[in-house]
Amino acid sequence: MAGTREGAEHGESEMDLLVSLLTMIQDDPKPNLWEIHDFGVKNGLAAIGAGLCIIGGAFGISRLAAAAMEGISRQPEAAGDIRGGMLLAAALIEGVTLLAIITCMLAIFM
Numbered sequence: 616m617a618g619t620r621e622g623a624e625h626g627e628s629e630m631d632l633l634v635s636l637l638t639m640i641q642d643d644p645k646p647n648l649w650e651i652h653d654f655g656v657k658n659g660l661a662a663i664g665a666g667l668c669i670i671g672g673a674f675g676i677s678r679l680a681a682a683a684m685e686g687i688s689r690q691p692e693a694a695g696d697i698r699g700g701m702l703l704a705a706a707l708i709e710g711v712t713l714l715a716i717i718t719c720m721l722a723i724f725m
Contacts, residue, residue, distance in 0.1 A: 672712030
């Protein structure tokens with residue numbers, strides 16, 4: 616028989632291959648399939664997260680501005696105080712949104 620060892624019976628070469636495969640598998644019993652097959656799931660989820668952050672921040676600032684305009688229309692004499700509080704809250708919302716987007720970008724690039 617060509618391609619087999621001298622004195623090897625039929626099936627011994629297949630058994631050697633099976634034993635070598637089993638020893639390779641036993642070295643790493645649970646391979647991490649996400650490292651082997653990266654389908655871009657991490658990048659896709661981070662991009663969706665960044666989009667949701669932007670939408671959430673825009674919705675929060677728009678609700679804040681609507682409430683501030685309503686407050687100013689009800690009490691025009693308090694317009695300066697309402698405007699100052701609105702700008703502070705908008706800056707905080709924008710800061711949290713920016714932090715969330717940076718976190719999503721780090722998830723993509725790291």
